[in-house]
Amino acid sequence: MSGSRPKAPSSRSRPALADLAAVRRRRTGNGWFLLSVILHVAAIVALVSLTPVRELMEEVRRANRPEQSLSAAELARLAEAIELRAADEIRSNTRELGRVFDLLGQMQEDVRSRFVRFEQQRRGNAARDALDEMRKAVEQMQEALALIEKDAGAMATDRSQALAERAQERAAGKLGLVDFGIEPVVAGHRAAAEVHQEAKARHDEHTTAGALVTRLEQTLATEQARMEEQQATVERLAEAGRTEAQLAPYVRQVETRQARVEETTSQLQEARSEQARLRTEAESSQRLAMKAQEEVAGRLQRLIDQDAAAPSGAAAPAGAAAPAFAVALRPDLSTTGADDGADVPELYARARSLEDGIAETFKEVRAMDLAMVRDISLDAARNDIDLIRPVRPELDAELLREAARTDERFEEHKEEVRTALRETSSMVNLSRRMLEMATESVDKMKFGTDVQLAADEEEEPDFRLIIRELAMEEVTGRFSDLAEAMRALEEEGNEGEDGGQSRRQRRAGGADGGGGPDGRSRPDYKDLTAEELAAGLAQMPRFGPDGAGEGGLLPDLPRDVPAVGARKLSPGGDPTPWMYLNTWYTVGPFPNPNRVNIDREFPPDSLIDLDAAYVGKDGRTIRWQFVQSDGPMVTPPNAEPYGIWYAYTEFHCDRPRDVIIALGSDDRGTLKINGVDVWISSKQLKAWDIDEVWRRVHFNEGVNRVLYRVENGWQSIGFSLILRLEEP
Amino acid sequence: MRVRIDEDEQVEVQMAPLIDCVFLLIIFFLVATTMKKIEKELPLELPEAAASVGRQVEDNMTVISIDRDGNLYLGSEPVGQGYLGRKLQELAQANPQHRIRIDGDRNAPLGAAVQVLDMCNFERLKNVGIKTKSPVQP
Numbered sequence: 001m002s003g004s005r006p007k008a009p010s011s012r013s014r015p016a017l018a019d020l021a022a023v024r025r026r027r028t029g030n031g032w033f034l035l036s037v038i039l040h041v042a043a044i045v046a047l048v049s050l051t052p053v054r055e056l057m058e059e060v061r062r063a064n065r066p067e068q069s070l071s072a073a074e075l076a077r078l079a080e081a082i083e084l085r086a087a088d089e090i091r092s093n094t095r096e097l098g099r100v101f102d103l104l105g106q107m108q109e110d111v112r113s114r115f116v117r118f119e120q121q122r123r124g125n126a127a128r129d130a131l132d133e134m135r136k137a138v139e140q141m142q143e144a145l146a147l148i149e150k151d152a153g154a155m156a157t158d159r160s161q162a163l164a165e166r167a168q169e170r171a172a173g174k175l176g177l178v179d180f181g182i183e184p185v186v187a188g189h190r191a192a193a194e195v196h197q198e199a200k201a202r203h204d205e206h207t208t209a210g211a212l213v214t215r216l217e218q219t220l221a222t223e224q225a226r227m228e229e230q231q232a233t234v235e236r237l238a239e240a241g242r243t244e245a246q247l248a249p250y251v252r253q254v255e256t257r258q259a260r261v262e263e264t265t266s267q268l269q270e271a272r273s274e275q276a277r278l279r280t281e282a283e284s285s286q287r288l289a290m291k292a293q294e295e296v297a298g299r300l301q302r303l304i305d306q307d308a309a310a311p312s313g314a315a316a317p318a319g320a321a322a323p324a325f326a327v328a329l330r331p332d333l334s335t336t337g338a339d340d341g342a343d344v345p346e347l348y349a350r351a352r353s354l355e356d357g358i359a360e361t362f363k364e365v366r367a368m369d370l371a372m373v374r375d376i377s378l379d380a381a382r383n384d385i386d387l388i389r390p391v392r393p394e395l396d397a398e399l400l401r402e403a404a405r406t407d408e409r410f411e412e413h414k415e416e417v418r419t420a421l422r423e424t425s426s427m428v429n430l431s432r433r434m435l436e437m438a439t440e441s442v443d444k445m446k447f448g449t450d451v452q453l454a455a456d457e458e459e460e461p462d463f464r465l466i467i468r469e470l471a472m473e474e475v476t477g478r479f480s481d482l483a484e485a486m487r488a489l490e491e492e493g494n495e496g497e498d499g500g501q502s503r504r505q506r507r508a509g510g511a512d513g514g515g516g517p518d519g520r521s522r523p524d525y526k527d528l529t530a531e532e533l534a535a536g537l538a539q540m541p542r543f544g545p546d547g548a549g550e551g552g553l554l555p556d557l558p559r560d561v562p563a564v565g566a567r568k569l570s571p572g573g574d575p576t577p578w579m580y581l582n583t584w585y586t587v588g589p590f591p592n593p594n595r596v597n598i599d600r601e602f603p604p605d606s607l608i609d610l611d612a613a614y615v616g617k618d619g620r621t622i623r624w625q626f627v628q629s630d631g632p633m634v635t636p637p638n639a640e641p642y643g644i645w646y647a648y649t650e651f652h653c654d655r656p657r658d659v660i661i662a663l664g665s666d667d668r669g670t671l672k673i674n675g676v677d678v679w680i681s682s683k684q685l686k687a688w689d690i691d692e693v694w695r696r697v698h699f700n701e702g703v704n705r706v707l708y709r710v711e712n713g714w715q716s717i718g719f720s721l722i723l724r725l726e727e728p
Numbered sequence: 729m730r731v732r733i734d735e736d737e738q739v740e741v742q743m744a745p746l747i748d749c750v751f752l753l754i755i756f757f758l759v760a761t762t763m764k765k766i767e768k769e770l771p772l773e774l775p776e777a778a779a780s781v782g783r784q785v786e787d788n789m790t791v792i793s794i795d796r797d798g799n800l801y802l803g804s805e806p807v808g809q810g811y812l813g814r815k816l817q818e819l820a821q822a823n824p825q826h827r828i829r830i831d832g833d834r835n836a837p838l839g840a841a842v843q844v845l846d847m848c849n850f851e852r853l854k855n856v857g858i859k860t861k862s863p864v865q866p
Contacts, residue, residue, distance in 0.1 A: 036743060040750055048754075422806075429811075568850065583846055585809070611808030626809065626843040652850065 072405035079404035079413045083344055086417045090347045093424035097354040100431040104361045104438060111442055115368045119378065126177035127304050133171035134189070134297040138290055140164035141196065144203075145286045148279065154207045155477065161200050162474035162682075168193045168293070173376050185300045192292035199285035206282040209275040216268040223264055227257040345397035348420045352392060355427045359388045362434040366606055369441040373464055388603040390430065390612040391621050392423055430609055437607050440675075444493070463489040464676070471670075471677040471695075479694040483658040486676060486698035557662055557691040563632060563722060568652040569699075580632040580722045581649055581706065585610055585624040588636055589617040589643020589712070597644060598668065598683060598711055604646040608707065617643050624648070632690055632720040633664075639717045647708040647719060653699040664692035665719040668711040673697055674704055685713040690720055770795065770804055775834040777860035790819060791859075794832040798840035813847055820851035828856045 048054055144160035172193070175186050234250045342350070363385055371381035396416055404413040444464065467485045470476055557578075564574055565582030590602045603614055616622035625637055627647070636645045663671060663679050666688035671679040678697055686692075710719045770793045792812065793801035800807055802815060819826045828848055832841050841858075848856050 036746065040746060043747075044750060044754070426808075583850075610810030610813065612810075624809065626839065628839075628842065628846070650850070 075407070075410050076403040076405050079410050082414060083400065083417050086421050087342075087344050087347060090344060090351070090420055090424050091342070093421075093428050094347050094351045094354065096428050097351055097358065097424075097431055100428075100435050101354050101358050101361070104358055104365070104435055107438055107442060108361050108365055111365060111368055111445070114445075115371075115378075118372070123177045123179055126174045126179075127182070127300065127307075130171045130174035130178065131297060131300050131304065133167045133174060134293055134300065137164045137167035137171065137196075138293050138297065140167060141199075141286060141290045141293065145283060145290065148203060148206070148282050148286060151210070151279070154210070157203060157207075159475070159477055161196075161203065164196065165193075165200075166472070166475060168196065170375060173374075173380075176377055176380070182300065182303060185296060185303065188292075188296040188299060192289065192296050195285075195292045196289040199282065199289040202278065202282040202285040206275065206278040209271060209278045213268065213271045213275050216264060216271055220261065220264045220268055223257060223261045227254060227261055230254045230257055344400050344417060344420050345395050348395050348424065351424045351427055355392075355431060356389065358431045358434055362438055362606070363387050365438045365441060366601075369445060370601070372445060373468065384600050385606070386600060386602045388430075388434065388607055390426075390603075390609070391615060392427075393419055395420055426611065430607075430612070433607055433609065463492060468677045468680070472680045473693055474682050478692075479696075481696040482676075482678060483696045483698040486673075487656075487658075489676060490674075490698070490700060557722070559632075559690045561632070561690065561722070565628075565630065567649055569657070569723075569725070570652070570654045575725075577725055578722055579725055580720060581651060582629050582634075584627045584629075584634055584647040584649045584708075586627050586634075586636040586645055586647045587614065587616075587622055587624045588638070588645030589622070589640060590614075590645075591617040592642060592644050592711060595711070595713070602644065602646070604648065604707065605709070608648050608705070610648070632722055633688060633718045634720065635716070635718045639712065641712060641714045643712055645710050645712065645717065647710065649706050651699065651704045651706055653701055653704060656701050657699050658696060659699055660694060660696050660724045662691040662694055662722040662724070663720065664689045665708070665710050666716055667713045669719055670709045671721070672705075672707045672709075674700065675707075688716070688718045688720070690722065770801060770831070772831055772833045773835070774831065774859060774861045776863045778863055789827040789829055790815075791829050791831055792844055794830065794836040794840045794844065796833040796835040798837045800840065800844070809843065809847075812844075813851075816847055816851045816853060820853050824852055825855050826853060828853055829859055830856065831859045 048057075140160045140163040144157050144164065147157040147160060168189070172186075172189060175182060175189060230250065230253050234247060234254060237247055237250060363382070367378060367381040367385055370376070370385060371378045374381065374384075376384075396412075399409070399412055400416055402409070404410040463485050467482055467489065470480045470482050470485060561578050562576075563578035563580045564576040565580055566573070567581050567583050569579070587604060591597060603609075603612070610624045613621050613623045627634060627637055629635070634647065636647070639645075661678075663669070665681060667685040668683060669679065669681045670677065678695055679693055681693070706721065708719050708721070710717060772793060772795065791803055793804070795801070800809060800812055802812060807815070816828075819828075830841065830844055845856065848854075
């Protein structure tokens with residue numbers, strides 16, 4: 001170092017002055033040297049302490065340090081420090097829950113005021129709407145009667161009967177909204193519905209008898225053909241010169257066959273007469289049902305006329321009186337309370353109450369949505385929705401408030417704090433998703449009384465209602481094409497983001513709704529199905545009565561169809577005509593005693609949370625379970641009789657596609673794709689079949705959410721979803 | 729040659745080269761040392777595999793652990809299947825080549841390992857390995 005370098009003696013130096021100068025120089029040099037060392041050490045310390053080198057050194061030191069035991073007081077202090085640190089995070093989570101609660105509350109208030117106007121108008125029109133539905137029911141019954149008289153077959157008649165039943169159900173729902181005294185009409189309508197059910201039962205018997213007749217006719221034809229063959233054999237042998245003894249066995253065979261033909265002929269005659277009798281009964285029952293429904297409709301018409309003629313009508317005009325329904329107000333939870341001094345148990349309790357409040361508010365928003373989609377009263381909608389309230393563990397507040405003075409208590413304390421932190425984080429995630437779902441529901445709501453709608457803007461149809469009708473098996477039969485409506489719904493959702501720009505463009509461009517003007521990629525339809533087959537499938541409901549179609553266009557899929565199990569569709573995959581979704585998450589059983597919950601929406605209907613635990617049948621805690629199947633039919637791992645299961649999966653599509661799918665479930669099944677009903681099976685308990693129904697659906701590019709809901713009555717349970725990827 | 733030194737000349741420390749040296753040393757430390765935060769590991773009993781290949785631990789690798797009861801962990805933190813799925817989705821969106829290592833207890837249910845592999849596959853995360861230990865040589 002230069003500071004300590006010995007100085008060369010100067011030739012001109014004087015001794016005294018030289019020594020003085022040397023001392024001065026040395027002192028000055030050492031000072032500078034020390035100062036520089038201090039500065040450099042400070043710089044190094046600062047740099048090391050401010051960089052990750054410090055962490056590394058700590059890790060090394062920790063690894064080499066022998067284990068030390070803490071004293072009870074130190075343990076208690078450490079536990080307290082951990083709790084304090086966790087409390088800060090839990091407090092932050094609680095505040096976030098409060099924020100979500102406030103936002104949801106604002107949303108509910110906004111929707112509530114609009115829903116009240118909508119509901120008042122709906123109630124004002126309910127009587128006339130009910131009358132319209134009754135008339136539709138009569139029309140469908142008339143059509144069914146004509147089909148029975150023509151012996152047109154089961155499928156077409158059943159469809160008319162189902163449409164009549166649906167109209168009756170809608171009428172009943174509308175009658176429930178009427179505010180003035182129509183109790184006799186309600187009772188009459190209920191009786192008419194029962195008579196119609198009786199007529200349906202008679203028709204079912206007639207159909208069964210018809211199936212028996214058909215089977216006997218086929219048997220008779222077969223027996224006659226065989227008898228003729230055997231007779232021909234006998235004649236041929238006789239001509240060949242066989243003796244009577246040689247011919248005797250053949251003659252006996254012919255006689256036996258003839259006896260069978262006679263017996264079958266006799267059975268056929270009996271079956272035909274029985275069929276004729278049952279048809280007469282079915283016709284008369286159907287006429288009775290029509291008559292009963294017409295009478296109720298007439299009675300309602302008179303009441304409406306009287307009400308209209310009255311100077312101050314009994315019916316409450318829209319908006320003139322207080323509505324006879326109550327929209328729940330949001331729970332009173334103060335979100336601004338000071339929680340700075342609260343400990344972990346208090347914060348956890350507060351978070352749980354906020355989560356409950358969020359769930360209540362979310363349920364109310366969902367109930368308003370459901371009331372509109374299903375066209376039912378708000379009370380009925382509330383009863384059909386289950387509160388999303390995941391099972392949360394209780395914290396041991398006593399443990400947390402006590403000083404942890406032993407290792408065991410310290411570990412328990414730490415675990416309890418960790419549980420509180422994990423659960424509140426989960427609450428935040430769930431509440432954010434509820435907020436998202438509620439926002440989505442509100443965006444999709446269509447209030448018919450929206451006065452802000454511009455006069456020149458034609459209101460678009462509610463595609464959700466259209467799709468729901470198309471999804472109903474009883475209404476549309478075994479095949480239904482939902483792809484177009486699903487695309488329209490998707491575009492409608494996208495329009496929310498561009499302020500209706502693309503809707504205006506689509507209107508300007510006519511019916512072409514493929515998404516061209518806004519630059520979105522167009523769905524590729526041609527690679528999904530040949531035009532002929534697609535057209536044929538689309539016509540299926542109008543074809544033959546037996547469901548197979550006159551042209552045989554609806555494929556008869558064998559149960560062991562060679563299909564590839566996967567859940568992704570991409571150009572580089574294995575080429576295969578059939579693919580089934582093989583990976584699912586299932587949860588259940590939810591309770592369904594006496595099938596009372598077949599229309600009830602359990603939490604998975606509203607929101608999918610694969611980490612959630614719910615209270616299921618018999619109070620059991622149920623969770624989502626991972627399931628893979630090596631065949632199209634999937635069975636939940638904890639299957640048992642009587643309950644409702646949900647199965648969820650995600651299907652990845654490389655581009656927007658319209659795909660034909662085959663569905664089947666044991667027992668009643670419903671399927672939603674991206675939150676849209678695709679299949680709502682009949683309410684009958686039934687066995688699984690791989691191609692129970694066919695649907696043409698639209699898949700978005702990327703991840704598509706698929707949710708199955710399956711009700712199990714007794715015995716087995718299962719469901720399947722098969723996609724047809726190319727022409728067979 | 730005779731060097732003349734002025735008596736009044738101030739002798740000073742040459743700061744610039746010293747600072748240069750110190751900075752060089754620090755940069756050396758920063759570059760040469762591994763800055764990776766040492767992950768806590770679960771006490772798992774790993775399966776043995778004779779064909780296992782030693783591999784350098786990557787800094788940004790994600791470790792998914794499965795204990796003997798089939799519970800899932802991200803690093804050392806217990807996670808649910810929904811959370812893990814979302815996390816893998818985020819990782820795949822950021823980098824499809826992101827390395828995933830599965831540490832499974834030898835008694836863990838195979839279904840849990842299949843589930844994790846299926847989740848990775850669905851998110852197109854192909855850089856997935858399973859941690860094993862080499863068999864003890866006799």
